[in-house]
Amino acid sequence: MRPVSGGVEGAAGHSQLSTGSAARGCSRRAFVSAASLAVAGIAIGARRLSAAELATGIAPNALMPDPMDAAGLRALATAAIDAARSAGATYADVRVGASQRFSLGKTGGALGFWAAGDVLFGFGIRALVGGRWGFVHGDVASADAVATAARGAAAQGKNGAGATSAGAEYAPAGAVTGEWRTPMVIDPFAVPLHEQMALIQSWLDTMAGVRGLDSRPSVAWQREVRVFASTEGSLITQHFGRIDPDFDISGTRMMGGETVEIKVPSFYAMAGGYEAMARESIHEEIKATAEDVRRMASLEARTLDVGRYPVVLDGMTFGSLLFSTVGRALELDRALGEEADASGTSYLAPPASIVGTPVFSPVLNVSTDRALPSVTSAKWDDEGVEPETGPVIKGGALVDYETSRQAASTLQPWYHRQSRPVASRGRAVATACDQAVQIRCGHLTVTHARAAATIDDLIRGIPRGLLVRGGYQISTDQQLTTGNVDAFGGALILQVEKGRVVRRVRNVGLEWSTLPFLKTLAAVGDASTVAHATGESYKGVPWHGAPYHTTAPAGLFTEVRVVEIGGAI
Numbered sequence: 001m002r003p004v005s006g007g008v009e010g011a012a013g014h015s016q017l018s019t020g021s022a023a024r025g026c027s028r029r030a031f032v033s034a035a036s037l038a039v040a041g042i043a044i045g046a047r048r049l050s051a052a053e054l055a056t057g058i059a060p061n062a063l064m065p066d067p068m069d070a071a072g073l074r075a076l077a078t079a080a081i082d083a084a085r086s087a088g089a090t091y092a093d094v095r096v097g098a099s100q101r102f103s104l105g106k107t108g109g110a111l112g113f114w115a116a117g118d119v120l121f122g123f124g125i126r127a128l129v130g131g132r133w134g135f136v137h138g139d140v141a142s143a144d145a146v147a148t149a150a151r152g153a154a155a156q157g158k159n160g161a162g163a164t165s166a167g168a169e170y171a172p173a174g175a176v177t178g179e180w181r182t183p184m185v186i187d188p189f190a191v192p193l194h195e196q197m198a199l200i201q202s203w204l205d206t207m208a209g210v211r212g213l214d215s216r217p218s219v220a221w222q223r224e225v226r227v228f229a230s231t232e233g234s235l236i237t238q239h240f241g242r243i244d245p246d247f248d249i250s251g252t253r254m255m256g257g258e259t260v261e262i263k264v265p266s267f268y269a270m271a272g273g274y275e276a277m278a279r280e281s282i283h284e285e286i287k288a289t290a291e292d293v294r295r296m297a298s299l300e301a302r303t304l305d306v307g308r309y310p311v312v313l314d315g316m317t318f319g320s321l322l323f324s325t326v327g328r329a330l331e332l333d334r335a336l337g338e339e340a341d342a343s344g345t346s347y348l349a350p351p352a353s354i355v356g357t358p359v360f361s362p363v364l365n366v367s368t369d370r371a372l373p374s375v376t377s378a379k380w381d382d383e384g385v386e387p388e389t390g391p392v393i394k395g396g397a398l399v400d401y402e403t404s405r406q407a408a409s410t411l412q413p414w415y416h417r418q419s420r421p422v423a424s425r426g427r428a429v430a431t432a433c434d435q436a437v438q439i440r441c442g443h444l445t446v447t448h449a450r451a452a453a454t455i456d457d458l459i460r461g462i463p464r465g466l467l468v469r470g471g472y473q474i475s476t477d478q479q480l481t482t483g484n485v486d487a488f489g490g491a492l493i494l495q496v497e498k499g500r501v502v503r504r505v506r507n508v509g510l511e512w513s514t515l516p517f518l519k520t521l522a523a524v525g526d527a528s529t530v531a532h533a534t535g536e537s538y539k540g541v542p543w544h545g546a547p548y549h550t551t552a553p554a555g556l557f558t559e560v561r562v563v564e565i566g567g568a569i
Helices: 051-055 070-086 143-158 193-207 281-298 315-327 407-417 455-460 514-518
Strands: 002-011 014-017 042-044 047-049 091-106 112-129 132-138 177-181 218-230 235-246 248-252 259-263 307-313 366-369 390-394 443-446 464-469 482-486 492-497 500-505 508-513 521-524 531-539 544-552 555-564
Touching: 070 091, 070 112, 070 143, 070 218, 070 235, 091 143, 091 193, 112 143, 112 193, 132 143, 193 218, 193 281, 248 281, 259 281, 259 492, 307 315, 307 455, 315 443, 315 464, 315 482, 315 514, 315 531, 315 544, 455 464, 508 514, 514 555
Parallel strands: 014 042, 177 235, 307 464, 443 544
Antiparallel strands: 002 014, 002 112, 042 047, 091 112, 091 218, 112 132, 218 235, 248 259, 307 555, 366 390, 366 443, 464 492, 482 508, 492 500, 508 555, 521 555, 531 544
């Protein structure tokens, strides 16, 4: 998508910002450029805003060009579909979108803040001609540009230059029309900058109640209007509002110098408005997390002999691991080998012979959706399909994949045995309108235990093992068959002896073979252990990132391999 971007730097009540002229969504020049702290206030172009002007309520809306409105986007989408049909496409669809992003956060200084914003426009058109796809994208907001692109996509298919459809049946969806909005009480783009700075400062003030800690919190807001249209007669408009906050609190052991860092639980990517981060209850979470960091930093840290140990993963770590090793493997295009030369393949292959069979621990039950308030939420996917909610793993058995309209047909025999229609689960996603449509995993939810099973309960029966907290970055191979996590992935690794945490563990990491490890899942925690794991997953050529979201309880695994990753040379 074509951006207009930039940044702000300054102090509470004294920020700096500069802008340049830009056509709406049609220039790559910065409209807000980075600048150093200016005590006199914010600078916009040659004009400087004083702290008094800030207090009058200047908001991000006033600092950013307006994106194209929904009516204009619908007109462009209709022009693209008309052109593709006239050029001979047997099927065509288009995504046209405009978005705004704004970020604000704390710098390393005592009072400093930074900010950045951009406005984006883009479109992408697929056309099917003679069993081959053509795809053309662009970032010029004109009817001529989208029509030319649509004819180009049809020509790619007609000339055999596009990607083959592999003879797969395109699952029916029917014509869909309508409009949908992410529920939002307060538009963050209308909230004055000084109020947003005060909100972030209030988080830090709460943390400061526990001495010796540090953090640089930030929050990013995004709103997007996206229009989908197809030759089947679909024309839908969606208004997305997303939040991506970040608040890691760190503390250092007085004598050892090692740093402990823990994320505040509510600070994860989600759908919604400003009200989601302005809740008073967040301050209690910040205080509790700060006290937790202080306790963990006070523990001594030692190395641990390499070997195999029982391990409890907290909800964030289990959720991150589940997405990285299972969620990505459930993407049917990946399981069919269509990503083999890009992000990789899947061990859950071939799909036709694996679906319906026990693969994981019988303790594992996982459902998938794209419902609110997940960061993946949508009323319709990028093929005009309303996302389905349902299980993908039941009692350890794989019962479905994440599918698109085309990929779903490869599971036709399984769906017929289940007396289900061959249909997409609604997981076709273009991470930006000018990017290709791919299958992306929905919001995965692991079923928690109904009976009481806190983390203390899960570790109580461990004579010698590990508790892993906050592991939000899981590394895997391209086939997802092996993985690892360590402190570099955010993990806080704690040693458990006789059912209680006794110390931190340093210079080690955890490694596993995915299927054998997941089969050792012996128990899951209750609702009190449930946490959210969010991030970005990359796919395609070139790689494109899309948000993921997993909700999971803690999990007890009977065996994991501990390896040394640091120490003296």
